[in-house]
Amino acid sequence: MNVKTRRWMTGVACAGLLAANMVPAVLAQTPVSGEAVTAEPGQEVKMMLLPKFLGILPFDQANQGAEEAAAELGNPTPLDFVGPTAENSVAGQIEFVTNAPAGEYDVIMLSNNSGDQIVPAAVAAQEAGIPVVTWDSPIPTGEGESLFVAQVDFDETGQVMAEMARSILGEDGGQFAILSASPDAANQNAWIAAMETALEDPAFENLELLEIVYGDDQSEKSYEQALALISKHPDMELIMAPTSVGIVAAAQALQNEGLCEEIKVSGLGVPAEMLEYTQNGCAPEFALWSFVDLGYLTYYVSYLLATGAIEGVEGERFVAGRLGEYEITKDPTRPDVDALRVLMGPFTVYNIDNVEEAAG
Amino acid sequence: MARELWRRLLGWEGLLLVLLLAVLGFNITRVPNFLTVANQINLFQLGIEKAIVVLVMTFVIISGEIDLSVASMMGLSAATAAALFESGAPMLLAIIVALGVGAGFGLINGYFVAIVGLSSLAVTLAGYVGFRGLARLLVQDRSVGGFPEWFTRLGQQGLIGPLTLSIIIFAMLAIVATVVLHFSGFGRLTYVIGNSAQVARYSGVSVARTKLIIFTASGFISALAGVLMAARLGAVRASTAEGFELDIITVVLLGGVSIFGGVGSMAGVLLSTYLVLNLRNGLVIAGVTGNTQTGIIGLLLILSVLVPNLAGRVRERLRRRQPDPSLRGPPQEAADPARSQTAPG
Numbered sequence: 001m002n003v004k005t006r007r008w009m010t011g012v013a014c015a016g017l018l019a020a021n022m023v024p025a026v027l028a029q030t031p032v033s034g035e036a037v038t039a040e041p042g043q044e045v046k047m048m049l050l051p052k053f054l055g056i057l058p059f060d061q062a063n064q065g066a067e068e069a070a071a072e073l074g075n076p077t078p079l080d081f082v083g084p085t086a087e088n089s090v091a092g093q094i095e096f097v098t099n100a101p102a103g104e105y106d107v108i109m110l111s112n113n114s115g116d117q118i119v120p121a122a123v124a125a126q127e128a129g130i131p132v133v134t135w136d137s138p139i140p141t142g143e144g145e146s147l148f149v150a151q152v153d154f155d156e157t158g159q160v161m162a163e164m165a166r167s168i169l170g171e172d173g174g175q176f177a178i179l180s181a182s183p184d185a186a187n188q189n190a191w192i193a194a195m196e197t198a199l200e201d202p203a204f205e206n207l208e209l210l211e212i213v214y215g216d217d218q219s220e221k222s223y224e225q226a227l228a229l230i231s232k233h234p235d236m237e238l239i240m241a242p243t244s245v246g247i248v249a250a251a252q253a254l255q256n257e258g259l260c261e262e263i264k265v266s267g268l269g270v271p272a273e274m275l276e277y278t279q280n281g282c283a284p285e286f287a288l289w290s291f292v293d294l295g296y297l298t299y300y301v302s303y304l305l306a307t308g309a310i311e312g313v314e315g316e317r318f319v320a321g322r323l324g325e326y327e328i329t330k331d332p333t334r335p336d337v338d339a340l341r342v343l344m345g346p347f348t349v350y351n352i353d354n355v356e357e358a359a360g
Numbered sequence: 361m362a363r364e365l366w367r368r369l370l371g372w373e374g375l376l377l378v379l380l381l382a383v384l385g386f387n388i389t390r391v392p393n394f395l396t397v398a399n400q401i402n403l404f405q406l407g408i409e410k411a412i413v414v415l416v417m418t419f420v421i422i423s424g425e426i427d428l429s430v431a432s433m434m435g436l437s438a439a440t441a442a443a444l445f446e447s448g449a450p451m452l453l454a455i456i457v458a459l460g461v462g463a464g465f466g467l468i469n470g471y472f473v474a475i476v477g478l479s480s481l482a483v484t485l486a487g488y489v490g491f492r493g494l495a496r497l498l499v500q501d502r503s504v505g506g507f508p509e510w511f512t513r514l515g516q517q518g519l520i521g522p523l524t525l526s527i528i529i530f531a532m533l534a535i536v537a538t539v540v541l542h543f544s545g546f547g548r549l550t551y552v553i554g555n556s557a558q559v560a561r562y563s564g565v566s567v568a569r570t571k572l573i574i575f576t577a578s579g580f581i582s583a584l585a586g587v588l589m590a591a592r593l594g595a596v597r598a599s600t601a602e603g604f605e606l607d608i609i610t611v612v613l614l615g616g617v618s619i620f621g622g623v624g625s626m627a628g629v630l631l632s633t634y635l636v637l638n639l640r641n642g643l644v645i646a647g648v649t650g651n652t653q654t655g656i657i658g659l660l661l662i663l664s665v666l667v668p669n670l671a672g673r674v675r676e677r678l679r680r681r682q683p684d685p686s687l688r689g690p691p692q693e694a695a696d697p698a699r700s701q702t703a704p705g
Contacts, residue, residue: 048647053650054649054650054651055651080647082647082648082649083649083650084649084650085650085651085654087599087602087603088603088650090593090597091406091593092650094406094593095406095640095644096644098402098405098406099399099402099406099641099644099645101393101398101399102391102393102394102396102398102399102402102641102645103391103644103645103646103647104392104393115503115505115595116505116594116595117505117593117594117595119594120516120517120594182503183501183502183503183597184503184595184597213501214501216599
């Protein structure tokens with residue numbers, strides 16, 4: 001990975017001063033086992049933060065975390081936070097990744113919303129020497145992906161969702177439906193699969209999954225899908241939405257229909273957006289992790305990878321600023337493919353007791 | 361011939377050329393790898409399905425009609441191929457059926473417009489909703505993929521050198537479309553019909569037959585573009601190509617084709633296609649987000665519809681002040697997009 005040396009120079013007098021910075025600082029600290037690599041600040045790395053699409057709070061929070069890391073690391077090249085519109089997510093993401101080599105990016109940080117359709121573009125980027133670090137949502141086959149920064153363990157997500165469902169529906173259980181993001185969203189698909197596996201446990205035998213519908217992470221469509229679920233399944237008692245857009249839309253639909261007593265909402269949501277629905281009983285319990293931390297950690301690992309400080313192989317350890325030490329491991333939630341993972345964690349389950357504080 | 365070229369350069373095509381050079385200049389200076397073969401291939405490849413449909417949409421609009429159903433047809437053909445393949449049909453058969461569906465529904469569109477005499481706006485609006493609805497019935501809320509490797513390889517990798525199948529098809533269709541529009545009886549008919557269907561009918565010209573062929577071609581080419589898109593993306597959803605009809609019509613209008621029919625040239629449309637592809641490429645590489653890109657393309661549409669109209673009014677005024685038209689050279693009624701757009705009837 002080439003690191004561009006600083007092109008600008010304010011004057012000859014400054015040249016000596018800058019010399020230290022101009023050294024292509026690939027101080028390749030080959031990781032001695034047991035020793036975590038620390039980033040060499042001040043290197044010029046052109047980085048692209050590419051969420052599924054722009055315009056929702058979690059991705060803005062991830063950008064905020066990435067900017068925080070950028071400031072800490074003193075990267076003189078500003079971070080490019082770019083993304084398609086929600087309607088054009090798949091083709092738009094492919095477009096950004098395909099054009100990354102022409103834009104001379106040094107690393108792409110991708111929350112993949114394009115399933116394996118992104119693979120040819122990602123592979124081409126890697127062949128052009130651009131590592132592709134996925135975060136939030138991986139490339140299912142791991143092809144074209146350098147490593148995945150996982151917010152939480154994906155199997156654990158399924159377990160947490162099953163437990164929240166049981167805690168809301170009670171010991172006697174009941175019927176529920178899943179309102180997901182888009183059918184190409186690798187993270188949501190993995191969580192739903194993990195939840196279905198968790199449901200096989202006799203402990204959850206009273207929970208009946210009716211169907212899975214998709215709101216494409218668009219508020220209106222998610223709202224309509226929630227309404228459709230309500231009219232289609234009169235005995236449904238819970239909508240589980242593992243997406244920050246879907247969970248708000250579902251809660252809103254129930255509130256507007258005056259059905260919060262009969263039907264509850266749960267899933268993954270941002271506390272600031274869920275506060276009112278938790279307080280009025282529509283969404284008594286939901287879970288999430290910090291997207292700010294996720295953006296921060298993703299920036300750190302991508303910077304280390306792009307500067308050559310780490311190679312992105314199994315067993316490497318590194319320090320990610322205030323979050324501390326991490327290790328690159330095989331991704332156990334994608335056992336069939338050869339994929340690598342950095343696991344952030346942990347999960348926070350929010351309810352009436354802690355939602356207000358988290359909402360800030 | 362030289363005079364013709366000069367007139368064009370002063371007209372809409374000249375303006376497009378200036379715009380194109382400006383965008384190219386910007387891209388070349390801003391983007392170091394812009395002129396590499398790989399980037400030029402990418403630039404075409406990322407918008408190739410729209411570029412293909414633009415060619416046939418040019419005929420539709422010059423003939424005085426509109427086809428709003430093209431993007432829904434792209435979605436329907438992709439969904440048809442995907443659903444058939446999923447249910448066990450060989451991929452090749454699935455593709456042929458999808459293309460047949462395109463031609464068939466195109467023919468139906470054409471029947472209602474040309475034979476029954478309904479407005480194409482209404483007929484193809486029905487198609488816009490209906491074809492998308494059928495696509496949803498076929499693949500529902502899923503993402504259907506797992507196509508055979510030869511199919512996705514055709515969509516994603518170079519066939520002749522770095523040129524992909526889609527790019528080769530586009531190039532061939534562009535040549536065919538240029539020849540047919542400008543050097544054939546069919547092309548002349550298209551213009552005459554667009555200028556005044558009434559006159560054309562009284563002249564004993566088969567308006568209906570021409571329109572029937574144009575709408576059938578529109579359905580077929582859109583279906584082809586849909587299948588190519590399925591191959592490029594490697595997966596199909598019911599929302600495949602959603603919203604593309606507006607991008608496609610934008611490019612055609614920006615190319616100097618009058619929305620009222622009868623006016624336009626393939627040269628202008630090809631220039632505007634390359635212009636919009638370059639603009640998108642430059643914007644993406646410059647790190648401009650999706651929303652801003654849509655805004656800028658929207659501005660272009662406003663420009664392409666308003667400027668010719670305003671320019672036409674200004675000229676109209678100037679002409680009234682100059683009573684002797686013979687001093688102004690031969691009249692160039694039909695070939696001047698700027699003027700004709702002010703006068704629909």
